[in-house]
Amino acid sequence: xxxxxxxxxxxxxxxxxxxxxxxxxxxxxxxxxxxxxxxxxxxxxxxxxxxxxxxxxxxxxxxxxxxxxxxxxxxxxxxxxxxxxxxxxxxxxxxxxxxxxxxxxxxxxxxxxxxxxxxxxxxxxxxxxxxxxxxxxxxxxxxxxxxxxxxxxxxxxxxxxxxxxxxxxxxxxxxxxxxxxxxxxxxxxxxxxxxxxxxxxxxxxxxxxxxxxxxxxxxxxxxxxxxxxxxxxxxxxxxxxxxxxxxxxxxxxxxxxx
Amino acid sequence: xxxxxxxxxxxxxxxxxxxxxxxxxxxxxxxxxxxxxxxxxxxxxxxxxxxxxxxxxxxxxxxxxxxxxxxxxxxxxxxxxxxxxxxxxxxxxxxxxxxxxxxxxxxxxxxxxxxxxxxxxxxxxxxxxxxxxxxxxxxxxxxxxxxxxxxxxxxxxxxxxxxxxxxxxxxxxxxxxxxxxxxxxxxxxxxxxxxxxxxxxxxxxxxxxxxxxxxxxxxxxxxxxxxxxxxxxxxxxxxxxxxxxxxxxxxxxxxxxx
DNA sequence: ACGACCTTAACGGTGCGTTAAAGTTT
DNA sequence: CAAACTTTAACGCACCGTTAAGGTCG
Numbered sequence: 001x002x003x004x005x006x007x008x009x010x011x012x013x014x015x016x017x018x019x020x021x022x023x024x025x026x027x028x029x030x031x032x033x034x035x036x037x038x039x040x041x042x043x044x045x046x047x048x049x050x051x052x053x054x055x056x057x058x059x060x061x062x063x064x065x066x067x068x069x070x071x072x073x074x075x076x077x078x079x080x081x082x083x084x085x086x087x088x089x090x091x092x093x094x095x096x097x098x099x100x101x102x103x104x105x106x107x108x109x110x111x112x113x114x115x116x117x118x119x120x121x122x123x124x125x126x127x128x129x130x131x132x133x134x135x136x137x138x139x140x141x142x143x144x145x146x147x148x149x150x151x152x153x154x155x156x157x158x159x160x161x162x163x164x165x166x167x168x169x170x171x172x173x174x175x176x177x178x179x180x181x182x183x184x185x186x187x188x189x190x191x192x193x194x195x196x197x198x199x200x201x202x203x204x205x206x207x208x209x210x211x212x213x214x215x216x217x218x219x220x221x222x223x224x225x226x227x228x229x230x231x232x233x234x235x236x237x238x239x240x241x242x243x244x245x246x247x248x249x250x251x252x253x254x255x256x257x258x
Numbered sequence: 259x260x261x262x263x264x265x266x267x268x269x270x271x272x273x274x275x276x277x278x279x280x281x282x283x284x285x286x287x288x289x290x291x292x293x294x295x296x297x298x299x300x301x302x303x304x305x306x307x308x309x310x311x312x313x314x315x316x317x318x319x320x321x322x323x324x325x326x327x328x329x330x331x332x333x334x335x336x337x338x339x340x341x342x343x344x345x346x347x348x349x350x351x352x353x354x355x356x357x358x359x360x361x362x363x364x365x366x367x368x369x370x371x372x373x374x375x376x377x378x379x380x381x382x383x384x385x386x387x388x389x390x391x392x393x394x395x396x397x398x399x400x401x402x403x404x405x406x407x408x409x410x411x412x413x414x415x416x417x418x419x420x421x422x423x424x425x426x427x428x429x430x431x432x433x434x435x436x437x438x439x440x441x442x443x444x445x446x447x448x449x450x451x452x453x454x455x456x457x458x459x460x461x462x463x464x465x466x467x468x469x470x471x472x473x474x475x476x477x478x479x480x481x482x483x484x485x486x487x488x489x490x491x492x493x494x495x496x497x498x499x500x501x502x503x504x505x506x507x508x509x510x511x512x513x514x515x516x
Numbered sequence: 517a518c519g520a521c522c523t524t525a526a527c528g529g530t531g532c533g534t535t536a537a538a539g540t541t542t
Numbered sequence: 543c544a545a546a547c548t549t550t551a552a553c554g555c556a557c558c559g560t561t562a563a564g565g566t567c568g
Contacts, residue, residue, distance in 0.1 A: 002504070003504040006541095006547080006548075007547095007548075008546090008547065008548080014383075015381065015382075015383040015384070017532085017533080018548090019532065019533065019534085020531080020532065020533095022549090022550095023531070023532060027531095038540095039539080039540060039541090039548070039549080040539095040548085040549060040550085041540080041541095041547095041548060041549080042548090042549095045504070046503045046504035046505075046506070047504070047506070049468065049503065049508065050379070050468040050506070053379040053380075053381045053466070053467070053468060054377075054379040056379070056381045057363075057379035057380060057381055058379075059531095060360070060381075061359075061360035061363050061364055062357070062360050064530075064531095065530080065531070066530095078371050078374065081371060082368060082371055085364055085367060085368055085371070086368075088364060089361065089364045089365070089368075092357050092360050092361050092364065093361065095353070095357050096354055096357045096358060096361070099320070099350050099353050099354045099357065100354060102318070102319035102320050102350050103347065103350050103351065103354070105315075105319050106319055106343055106346060106347045106350065107347070109343060110340065110343055110344075110347075113336050113339060113340055113343070116336065119312075121308070121311040121312040121314070121315035121316075122311075122315060123273065123311045123314045123315055123318075124273075125272075125273040126273070208311070209311070210307065210308040210311060245261075245304045245307065246260070246261040246303070246304035246305070247304075248304070248305070248308070250307065264521080264522075265521095265522075266520090266521065266522080275558085275559080276522090277558065277559065277560085278557085278558065278559095280523095280524095280558095281557070281558055285557095296566095297522070297523080297565080297566060297567090298522080298523055298524085298565095299521095299522060299523080299566085300522090300523095322556075322557095323556075323557075324556090
């Protein structure tokens with residue numbers, strides 16, 4: 001008579017719980033070799049220990065149960081298996097990359113905590129193209145750009161202006177001169193005038209952080225974004241954006257992977 | 259009048275879905291600044307964009323929402339934050355380690371697939387101590403151990419023997435000589451006799467694989483376990499165990515981290 | 517009045533752990 | 543007969559996505 005294990009013994013021999021075995025039965029991943037028709041007890045064969053071991057080994061390397069099913073599927077060819085394992089490999093490589101970056105971020109944040117500065121959060125956002133009116137101009141100092149903002153706002157009909165306002169910085173003090181471009185999003189078509197330009201902010205992926213209106217606060221956020229991008233290996237791709245919110249700024253760096 | 263966003267606008271500005279915002283409200287992670295008592299519309303303040311950014315940044319580095327709540331908890335001290343981040347760091351480091359090992363395993367398995375050998379699964383099991391009767395003996399060749407198995411089985415009362423049978427290998431051919439120890443688990447106390455020893459298999463963590471009864475098959479499984487342990491940085495800790503199953507073997511290497 | 521917004525409620529997915537109530541084996 | 547097994551059913555966790563059915567805003 002063939003050896004058969006009931007679920008409890010099979011569970012002990014294999015090292016998984018009975019609940020897991022019932023679950024694997026339910027989802028068709030590991031069906032018991034037989035079921036007693038009267039008691040409905042599940043009966044497993046010794047050979048199924050090996051089958052289960054294959055499943056567990058795959059699960060341990062990060063495969064989902066669905067992937068495991070496809071990999072242990074007897075009908076599958078080795079070619080298919082190679083493809084699935086290739087996918088899995090990519091996933092695992094990605095997760096290592098992301099975890100490595102997380103580690104760097106955590107270490108950096110721990111350092112910031114030691115300095116008793118509150119850490120500055122950086123998040124990624126995607127933004128679609130936006131129609132704006134703007135005035136581009138070279139200035140000597142940051143506050144000086146305000147004059148052009150006033151000019152822009154006064155030239156535009158109030159009801160056509162959207163909520164989105166800010167400044168594009170094409171270059172900063174580091175590069176020897178300062179070039180800013182105040183802009184306002186438009187809800188409606190407006191007459192073209194020589195005093196302002198009509199253009200689209202291009203769609204972009206942005207690294208964003210918030211700051212107060214003062215120079216020091218903004219500088220800290222700029223630095224935080226730069227560090228964040230350096231850790232991830234991103235590079236700046238276009239003019240930085242400063243959005244006016246209610247008493248503070250959202251600073252956005254357009255970026256692409258280096 | 260203060261600026262307030264309804265959930266949709268706040269969602270767009272922050273880059274998360276309205277559903278996520280409702281969920282964060284529900285679990286108390288990010289409560290809207292106000293709720294219109296008549297319409298029950300949620301109303302957010304611009305400053306909450308920064309709060310949400312802090313949450314997202316933590317989530318991105320792998321923190322659970324519960325951890326995020328503890329970290330962004332205003333009452334929390336920096337000391338507490340350091341501790342939580344420290345925990346998180348450990349988790350991330352661990353996940354990198356495991357993922358790195360998974361990668362090696364996947365690469366190795368891809369190679370085995372190329373050789374058109376079916377890969378051998380290795381799984382980890384914990385085993386408690388087991389009372390056994392055994393006969394230890396030096397032999398010239400593997401099949402020779404069978405004689406001692408027969409002797410052991412014939413000396414023991416049938417009803418006291420458990421299902422667990424096998425051989426402990428204290429050394430293998432590589433080391434110049436071969437020393438095996440057939441054993442049988444005991445369900446009941448048995449008389450002590452000079453022909454066999456009574457002892458406990460010690461509790462152990464085991465790296466396990468299955469093989470056929472033939473020498474070649476067993477060798478391949480031995481090799482697979484050794485490779486598996488080498489990748490993970492484990493070392494053999496005690497005699498290897500071969501368990502007799504129904505027409506095949508479960509090979510077990512006691513192990514400890516190196 | 518129409519569409520685009522908002523609300524709550526409820527189910528889905530992953531991989532099981534954890535009772536609970538009831539039948540089976542030793 | 544009691545202890546130790548088995549069965550199905552159903553809820554719980556984490557983190558939302560996805561309808562569905564119905565009020566609200568411009």
